[in-house]
Amino acid sequence: MEAALWPWLHLLTLMCIFISGTLAFDTVRGTKPSITNDTLRDDPVGRLKVYVYELPTRYNKEVVERDERCLAHMFAAEIFLHEFLLSSPVRTLKPEEADWFFTPVYTTCDLTKNGLPLPFKSPRMMRSAIHYISTQWPYWNRTEGADHFFIVPHDFGACFHYKEEKAIERGILRVLRRSTLVQTFGQSYHVCMQQGSIVVPPYAPTKRIMEHLIPPSTPRSIFAYFRGLFYDVGNDPEGGYYARGARASIWENFKNNPLFDLSTEHPATYYEDMQRAIFCLCPLGWAPWSPRLVEAVVFGCIPVIIADDIVLPFADVIPWIEIGVFLAEDDVPKLDTILASLSATEVLKKQKALANVSIKQAMLFPQPSLPNDGFHQILNGLARKLPHHPSIYLQEGTRVLNWTAGPPADLQPW
Numbered sequence: 001m002e003a004a005l006w007p008w009l010h011l012l013t014l015m016c017i018f019i020s021g022t023l024a025f026d027t028v029r030g031t032k033p034s035i036t037n038d039t040l041r042d043d044p045v046g047r048l049k050v051y052v053y054e055l056p057t058r059y060n061k062e063v064v065e066r067d068e069r070c071l072a073h074m075f076a077a078e079i080f081l082h083e084f085l086l087s088s089p090v091r092t093l094k095p096e097e098a099d100w101f102f103t104p105v106y107t108t109c110d111l112t113k114n115g116l117p118l119p120f121k122s123p124r125m126m127r128s129a130i131h132y133i134s135t136q137w138p139y140w141n142r143t144e145g146a147d148h149f150f151i152v153p154h155d156f157g158a159c160f161h162y163k164e165e166k167a168i169e170r171g172i173l174r175v176l177r178r179s180t181l182v183q184t185f186g187q188s189y190h191v192c193m194q195q196g197s198i199v200v201p202p203y204a205p206t207k208r209i210m211e212h213l214i215p216p217s218t219p220r221s222i223f224a225y226f227r228g229l230f231y232d233v234g235n236d237p238e239g240g241y242y243a244r245g246a247r248a249s250i251w252e253n254f255k256n257n258p259l260f261d262l263s264t265e266h267p268a269t270y271y272e273d274m275q276r277a278i279f280c281l282c283p284l285g286w287a288p289w290s291p292r293l294v295e296a297v298v299f300g301c302i303p304v305i306i307a308d309d310i311v312l313p314f315a316d317v318i319p320w321i322e323i324g325v326f327l328a329e330d331d332v333p334k335l336d337t338i339l340a341s342l343s344a345t346e347v348l349k350k351q352k353a354l355a356n357v358s359i360k361q362a363m364l365f366p367q368p369s370l371p372n373d374g375f376h377q378i379l380n381g382l383a384r385k386l387p388h389h390p391s392i393y394l395q396e397g398t399r400v401l402n403w404t405a406g407p408p409a410d411l412q413p414w
Contacts, residue, residue: 025329032332039317040358041372044379045089048386051098052085053133055105059125063109074202074291075117075153075184080365082106084375092321100180100382101148107160108153119160123173123406123412126150126158130175131383144401145179146392146406148380152176153202154286157183157191162286163235167192174405178392180385182378186311187288193311198381200374201313204294204365212271223259224339225277225301226250227266228292228349229285246283257354278347279325279339282306282317283332289313294363297323300354302347304339306332314362314377316384322353 037145064070064079071079082104085091092098107122134140138150152158158176159167168191172181177194183368185192186199229242230251236242254260267273274280280296284307293313301325305312312320328340353359358372366375404411 009404029371039380040314040356040362040377041231042376042380042383044376044383047383048090048099048379049092049097050085050088050090050100050102050379050382051092051095051139052082052102053102053137055129055132059105059129060399063106067109067111067117069111070106070109071116072205073108073111073115074204076203077153077184077200077365078108078151080203080367081375081378084365084369086202088369088375088379089159090379095137096218098100098139099147099386099388101133102258103129103133103148103150105150117154117162119154119162120409121161121414122171122411123155124412125158126152126414127175127403127410128171128316142394143178144394145176147388149180149182149198150176151182151200153182153184153200155185156192157181157185157197160192164286166212168274170407170410173410175401175403178401180382184289184313185334186313186315188309188311190309196385198378199311199313199315200378201294201363202289203365204298206362206364209295209364212275214272214275218276219239220276220278220301222261222273222277224279224281224304224335225256225261226272226281227263227270227273227291228290229264229395230262232286235286242286243284244308244329246329246332246348248284250281250306250335253333254335257373259336267314271295274301277301279304284310284329297363298360300351300352302350304335307347313374314381317363317377317380318359319353323350325350333360 051258053173060082070076095101105126107125108117110115110118110121111119126186130140132261154160155162156164156171159170160173161170171191172194181194181197182200183197184200184202187193230247231239232242239248251262255262274295278301280292280301280303282290282293282296282303282305288307288310293303304327306327306329307323308329312318325339327335331338361370361373362377363374369375
């Protein structure tokens with residue numbers, strides 16, 4: 001009996017420890033940030049030059065004008081990266097001296113009434129934009145895109161479909177297969193995860209986050225917190241497929257556990273509640289990631305990452321092992337025991353690592369930009385891929401990519 005009670009007693013002990021909240025940006029209060037990884041603080045200026053193609057506005061500006069909700073949804077990084085690059089010191093107006101070329105095409109702004117992106121036109125739109133740059137400038141044709149990067153923040157990146165089996169069947173858009181992809185999707189050994197891709201966090205509105213900060217002395221009185229779907233009845237009526245059953249398992253095992261604050265409802269105090277929580281559950285949904293991963297890190301809530309084989313944002317510079325807890329999907333029923341095994345010292349150590357300002361800023365795409373933010377991490381990732389290997393340059397007249405391959409609908413004009 002005593003052995004069975006130990007995990008619960010340990011959980012209660014952790015709950016009784018006064019663990020203070022952490023301000024999203026300590027620099028606001030003049031606190032010197034801790035340094036977990038100096039690479040996060042690299043300055044990309046002087047290390048690379050980027051040429052931004054000037055496309056007809058139907059590929060970008062007009063898309064946003066038709067539906068301004070695009071400016072706030074979780075894929076909006078494609079819009080703000082474009083705006084950032086236009087005024088960035090790394091931008092060059094001389095394409096002959098560029099290390100990288102960027103094509104500003106907004107492929108996630110075709111939204112449903114509920115604000116969900118429909119990617120069905122995205123392949124045609126992207127193919128059309130690439131056809132345009134390849135006929136108006138000579139630079140694409142030298143490498144067939146090997147020195148070009150594209151941001152594709154869909155659920156399954158450049159596979160351009162929100163259902164995994166359809167995304168796998170389609171594969172990465174063929175004309176993008178020599179390019180570097182900047183994508184929110186990241187999963188090891190997956191056909192939609194291209195080698196050399198730069199995985200970034202989903203977009204979370206920085207201004208709105210900053211408006212909901214609470215005093216850093218506020219105790220963290222919630223043990224484990226989650227708001228979101230457990231069952232997606234509309235798209236997975238039989239259950240078990242959505243989130244590979246992980247979310248359903250969370251609900252069935254812990255819905256009556258007083259230490260777990262679980263609900264499908266998003267209260268007005270959602271951001272404040274995360275700042276009062278010790279652990280924030282970050283299970284996969286239809287894709288391995290979600291905006292709550294960003295929110296947890298920014299609010300100093302230890303992310304409990306439940307997504308097998310996930311590739312996390314900027315994983316080469318953010319020490320995810322130090323700031324998070326990783327749980328196999330099959331181990332969800334043991335979630336309480338696993339969290340109970342963490343000592344107060346381990347919890348405090350992770351919270352201290354989470355307090356690093358550079359880590360928080362790396363998870364955001366603020367306007368205006370801030371040092372070390374997500375924009376700069378993308379540029380640093382591109383800089384680390386330089387210099388380009390001579391083999392990327394093709395002999396004149398040589399072709400590698402097959403423009404005529406792909407699903408018939410993708411090949412239609414846009």
